[in-house]
Amino acid sequence: FTRVKKAIDDMIAQLTAEKEAEIKHKDFCVDEFNTNQLQTEKKEREKQDLIAKIEDLEMSIKTLEEAINTLRSEIAEMQVQLKRAGEDREKQNKEFQMTVSDQRETQKLLKAALTVLEDFYGNGKAAATAFAQQSQEPAGPPPPAGFEAYKKNAASGGVTRMIAQIISDAKAMEAEAI
Secondary structure, eight states, rough: HHHHHHHHHHHHHHHHHHHHHHHHHHHHHHHHHHHHHHHHHHHHHHHHHHHHHHHHHHHHHHHHHHHHHHHHHHHHHHHHHHHHHHHHHHHHHHHHHHHHHHHHHHHHHHHHHHHHHHHOOSSSSHHHHSOOOOOOOOSSSSOOOOOOOOOOOOTTHHHHHHHHHHHHHHHHHHHHOO
């Protein structure tokens, strides 16, 4: 009978040891399960954060691509405008060159005409008397009583002075164009 008791006590001790081992194993499994669950939740949060960050970056990429496309179209438009402005400037330069050459040619021609007139008619008083008519006998009946004798206008400068004024105007126009 003592053997049976001892065998029962040994079995009880063995079962108790197994029970403690199982409890330890269960506690270990529960701890591992909780740790695993916490790590899974933490990784799930990190995953959600990374997904949100990816979406934000994709939106930023889309916005920046739109901005790049807009800027490229603006650059293309500005290049077209620059080309047009260059063409306009070239046309304006041609007009400018034409104006300057016209004014210089006008000055040259008028100086030549003025020289010819001065050489032909002389300067100063001689020019004024050269254009005046010599007194002659009237060819026909006398003029009616309402007319006065022809007199040179005191304010007039004559043809040579007018040509000289046109030359100075042409010089001023050339200087203004430059």
